[in-house]
Amino acid sequence: MRTEIKLAGFGGQGVILMGVLLAQAAGYHENKEVAQTQSYGPEARGGACRAEVVISDEPIDYTKTLNPDIFVAMSQPAFDKYIKEININTADIFIDDTLVTEVPEGIKKLHRVSATKLAEEKVGNKMVANTVMLxxxxxxxxMVSLEAMKSTIAENLPAKIRAVNMKAVDMALEYCGQQGDKQ
Structure with missing residues (x-):
């Protein structure tokens, strides 16, 4: 089964890192076929960026997303730019509702995650909003196990930011447990 994920935001939010970590968790730890691509503007920090991940049980013949099953928007401009490419009736759509505040009616599977707010208030570092969202x-x-994701974070992040990211994982799991079906 092929799963297509589009992640979007602005430079400095860790959108590209989210894509890389997700692909590595699926490929290295779950033995899935994966493809990961990325794009970002020349502005780097603050400019538009996106990452795409394709996860499959079979060889991947096309590495880009054609009809994303999952869309993650970490900023309003990213949401506005890419939502028109997303089937709002079938895709799981995750938004950082700290920064994405204007969402049209009719999205069937909308998941509101206050990633930036939670990272700042509960972890003390808004730079881990990407880990909260992931x-x-x-x-x-x-799509991958939590164990695979945790292992990937532990293996790939430098020691100086590993602990705060693991704290963000634990806090996000607690938040998700409290939210239940409210998302």
């Missing part, structure tokens, strides 16, 4: 995404979709 944890919420993995928890809701089960």
């Amino acid at each position: 944890t919420a995404l993995v928890n809701a979709t089960k």
